[in-house]
């Protein structure tokens with residue numbers, strides 16, 4: 649931790665000296681990457697710094713309550729000519745996972761890269777790295793940063809940070825829920841974080857379409873050896889339910905409620921790939937290590953991978969076939 653504190657001070661110095669700052673949220677942005685980026689954005693604005701925010705995918709409608717979300721840009725061309733001297737990636741286990749490699753390769757000059765994350769598989773790709781795999785969320789790490797460098801934490805920043813902690817802990821229900829996460833959440837509520845807005849958008853956010861799609865996945869739940877329970881969602885399901893990718897989000901976390909499963913695996917077809925998401929609540933199971941065998945990564949309790957192919961239904965069940 650003391651290493652982290654030294655790095656926090658170096659990051660604050662880098663921010664002080666920077667003229668143009670680029671913040672990066674990872675692809676298919678969730679509450680944590682958006683919360684961490686927008687908390688940082690609100691702070692930079694209050695400090696009078698110039699910043700831009702890049703995320704290869706647009707901000708989903710249910711996160712459009714986060715202060716300054718309109719600043720998140722998903723096109724590279726309006727950013728690639730800006731002479732950034734500092735890039736800060738938040739909640740990104742790698743730059744390729746973030747979806748920012750192409751943009752960064754186009755930038756003139758050589759910006760300092762700051763990497764603030766909580767994924768154990770993060771390879772420390774930055775010039776300055778704070779990777780704390782014991783933290784509930786990137787937002788928790790960012791909160792520590794603000795308190796260490798003596799930065800203020802405004803009401804808007806608190807709303808952003810609490811969003812990340814609440815979503816990454818599954819509403820204080822998964823194993824990322826530590827006493828530190830709850831303590832910080834208490835402090836954020838004290839600073840005026842808008843709890844109602846957060847829960848209305850992140851918990852009470854299911855539609856009939858979403859739940860009909862989930863119904864198909866629930867119907868296909870299959871038990872395998874070693875306590876693995878799996879299900880699949882195909883492109884045909886999305887078409888027939890008139891659902892979008894966003895409707896599939898949250899299903900693996902929901903299935904973590906299964907009492908008689910050690911590992912949850914949800915396979916989903918997307919863009920010629922089969923994306924797997926793995927969840928566990930077992931103390932001795934590391935799904936990040938499993939995901940890594942398929943070229944993926946993530947956390948010990950929540951991880952994912954992506955392999956080329958499509959889902960094929962056979963008389964023995966579902967399998968991944970050539971696309």
Ligand SMILES: [Mn+2]
Nearest residue numbers: 680739785786
């Ligand atoms: Mn996270």
